[in-house]
Amino acid sequence: MLFTNARLVDPASGREGRGGVLVRDGLVADLGPAVTAAAEAEVVDCGGQVLAPGLIDMRTFVGEPGAAHRETLKSAGEAAAAGGVTTLVSMPDTNPVLDDPAIVDFVMRRARDTSIVHVRPAAALTKGLKGQEMAEIGLLREAGAIAFTDGARSVTNAQVMRRALTYARDFDALIVHHVEDPDLVGAGVMNEGEFATRLGLPGIPREAETVMLERDIRLVRLTGGRYHAAMISCADSVEIVQAAKERGLPVTCGVSINNLALNENDIGDYRTFLKLSPPLRHEDDRQAMIAALAAGVVDVIVSDHNPQDVETKRLPFAEAANGAVGLETLLSAALRLVHSGQVPLSLILRAMSTRPAEILGLPGGRLARGAPADLIVFDPEAPYVLDKRELRSLSKNTPFDEARLEGQVTMTMVAGRIVFDRRPT
Structure with missing residues (x-):
């Protein structure tokens, strides 16, 4: 899977910039401003959103x-x-x-x-x-x-x-x-x-x-x-x-x-x-x-x-x-x-x-070649009002009920597999 057009933020090194990330076999295979992949790779356009560990x-x-x-x-x-x-x-x-x-x-x-x-x-x-x-x-x-x-x-x-x-x-x-x-x-x-x-x-x-x-x-x-x-x-x-x-x-x-x-x-x-x-x-x-x-x-x-x-x-x-x-x-x-x-x-x-x-002592928390493909894509500016009834937790005791918040996760990947996807179908 190839993530393109992303704002890459690597908190481990402090590096930040436009680019993409190639994921293969549950790991980050390549990343950077000019990363490419084979034709069979699934391409995900991040639309300029943040891609981070x-x-x-x-x-x-x-x-x-x-x-x-x-x-x-x-x-x-x-x-x-x-x-x-x-x-x-x-x-x-x-x-x-x-x-x-x-x-x-x-x-x-x-x-x-x-x-x-x-x-x-x-x-x-x-x-x-x-x-x-x-x-x-x-x-x-x-x-x-x-x-x-x-x-x-x-x-x-x-x-x-x-x-x-x-x-x-x-x-x-x-x-x-x-x-x-x-x-x-x-x-x-x-x-x-x-x-x-x-x-x-x-x-x-x-x-x-x-x-x-x-x-x-x-x-x-x-x-x-x-x-x-x-x-x-x-x-x-x-x-x-x-x-x-x-x-x-x-x-x-x-x-x-x-x-x-x-x-x-x-x-x-x-x-x-x-x-x-x-x-x-x-x-x-x-x-x-x-x-x-x-x-x-x-x-x-x-x-x-x-x-x-x-x-x-x-x-x-x-x-x-x-x-x-x-x-x-x-x-x-x-x-x-x-x-x-x-x-x-x-x-x-x-x-x-x-x-x-x-x-x-975990291997995650970084954007680097060979790092686990535990990744998130999020829009830091996306506004929303929290409705506790929409929470996925069984309990709804959130201190932020009806709060105005900014920043929503668009996609979550764990070990190279997408486990959450908010993109419109």
Whole structure:
């Protein structure tokens, strides 16, 4: 297949320009301004749209096994393809928990059979996600686990975290941690501050994040283990990560697209689809996260895709579950930063493809000869109004319902095969 008349953007090298891409046997065979193919090749005219590596989402909650009514690997794959995500990392918060090699193997086989995108499971860091006893990192890694995390839970026991980092270091395994101290969160349900007070809701202080993050960084310095803070959300956390990187520690971090595109004021009149963990912060913190992304302190952008059904979201704000779906809106929401002139397109794509690939040790995230043909074509200017009823996710709890967005995926290719195509027939 030959893609022509495209705006090629390679976030790995920073190169950008007009040209085409030739795909053969699931790989990028050739690319550039004058690429050609044999007569039998199928030709796709991109019409000047952007052609880039497929997105890699490092934080996706999928209901299967145990909560298939919220999301299945099949529906998550369809949602991912529509949003330009060609690889998703599934969290271990399932029933049963992904703390056994057999369950990891089941998810991988199930994903191969039903999902149209790549699914790489992250295994539990502690048994049962209880934070008390370290999981069998070596065996889980052999079974195919790409990283180790307790998902939406934090490991509060410093000794357990120290052992996990030490053990993971010997396997060169990646520890991904949700940095939020549950004791400091307490009964809090949104960002602590004036707006929470006006709404009469208990707040979550920034220190719930920074105290846990600071502890983890010190344990990384003690052990030398590879560490990734799943999502940071405030200016103080940026300073902590920046200082750790300046000391040469093996530390990376992510940010949720929600904390880049929204702030606490968007909660408005108790909109439960915007009840998230970490919570939406003050506008000053949102701007600090954008600046940190532009400066390279923040490595990756994640969707934090967390499907919730009506029973867990159609409740008073304080009682509703945390989480929002985000696979289909990840790129469109991130393009807001491009259209506002705050972050260039190549850097946005780098944070959603190249850097995740580097951190996870995956071959994707680049436009180069021999690279996997996991590709997306999208129109960064295409305007639309999001209708949650049209989402491919089984759950519809999107914070961007009825939002005006710009940028739509036209085509998604996974391993040389087109899995999503929005072109008119």
